[in-house]
Amino acid sequence: MENELLGIGRVAALSGLPVSALRFYDGAGVLTPWLVDPSSGYRFYSPAQVTQARLVAHLRRVGLPLDDIRTVVVEPAQAGAVLAAHLDRLEAGLADARREISIVHHLLENPEIPMHRCTLPAAQFVLALREIRYAVCDDPDQPRLHGVYLDSEPGRVRLVATDRHRLxxxxxxxxxxxDLHLLLPTDVVDELLSADLTGSIEVVVGAGTVTLTSDRLTVRAQVPDVDFPSYRSLLEHGRREVAVDAAALRAALADGATRSLSHEGTTGTYDVSVLTIDETGVHVGATDDTDGLVVAVNRDFLVQALEVGDQLTLGLDDPISPLAIRDTRRGHTMSVLMPVRLDQPA
Incomplete structure (x- = not known):
């Protein structure tokens, strides 16, 4: 067998992966050499590993994350779901890019500061703010997330909040x-939530300020000059849906076992719950159903997301994809939670 082994330079030439990349994927546990010379440290690969190296090279070119590359190579049975999810992300990213380029063209063609206005039903606007307020970021190092993003879509205005762990x-x-695309600062959001608004509310944006006027309140604030992160690809996650009774699931989470993890770089901890999603519903903890999808999530984050309604659906594509929680009565209302890896700190 040793006579058939290939040196790292030969594998690099045959696969298209640089030598440095082969060393990296060895250290990452993706593509381990068949043999490492104990005296020189030189790596040798079997001929069959050239195919694996070519596979890794192709996955690398399309930007597949390292963990996903490892899954495809080590657990090929999971490859279909992993690659489909990545293709969905790429397609959503292309749609986002087209939208951003359209905005750039608009700005180039209209260099003067435009004024935009929009009239919204006040009660529904406040309800939408209340539904997502829990996800607003308060990390002082993330000012571009300190508020609720207003994003125009055909026939509606989308409201988005995220703290990077959930959306x-x-x-x-x-x-x-x-044509609203702005971050409504947190203090303005909280002032609107504390007011008893009826009728309509007019939103006017111009010269770096936003003014919201109703029959009972006028709020004016500077529009933060920040770039809110691209979020639309996350809205496509969770296509395998099951209905859940929110109150029953909250009770099960309160009684279920948890695991305590620490935040990276801090002494703070948080509780993680394990969920199994199968055809019969959502269960707290692992089950014997081999067809069920198992995911770990921050328990407090999930409990908050479950408070938006009584009848919800939980959707999950695979254990490494975000968990989507949707309100069946308000189809545009949803939360997305990032999964927690139990083999390392979040």
């Missing part, structure tokens, strides 16, 4: 064509 979104219908 919540809702929407308010509008009959006007508008």
């Amino acid at each position: 919540a979104t809702s929407a308010v219908a509008t009959s006007e064509e508008t």
Whole structure:
């Protein structure tokens, strides 16, 4: 067998992976050499590993994350789900890129500071803010997340909040064509939530400020000059859905076992719950159902997401993809939770 082994330079030439990449994927546990010379440290590979190296090279070119590359190589039975999820992300990213380029063209063609206005039903706007307020970030190192993002779509304005570990979104219908793309600061959000608003609310954006006016309140604030992160690809996650009774699941989470993990770089801890999603529903803890999808999530984050309604659906594509929680009565209202890896700190 040793006479058939290939040196790292030969494998690099045959696979298209640089020598440095082969060393990296060895250290990452993706592509381990068949033999390492104990005296020189030189790596040798079997001829069959050239195919694996070519596979890794192709996955690397399409930007598949390292953990996903490892899954495809080590657990090929999972490859279909992993690659389908990545293709969905790429397609969503292309849609986002087209949208951003369209905005760039608009700005180039209209260099003057435009004014945009939109009238929204006040009660529905406040309800949408309340549904997603829990996901607003308060990390001082993340100012671009300190508020609720207002993002125009055909026939409605989408509201988005995220702290990077979770995302919540809702929407308010509008009959006007508008072009709102701005972060509504947290203090403005909280002032609107504390007011008893009725009728309609007018949103006017211009010259770096946003003004919200209703029959009982006028709020004016500077529009933060920040780039809110691209979020739309996350809205496509969780296509394998099952209905859940939110109150029953909250009770099960309160009684179920948890695991305590620490935040990286801090002494703080948080509780993690394990969920199994199968055809019969969502269960707290692992089950014997080999067809069930098992995912670990921050328990408090999940409990907060479950408070938006009574009848919800939970969706999961695979154990490494985000968990989606949707309100069946308000289809545009949903939360997305990042999964927690139990083999390392989050």
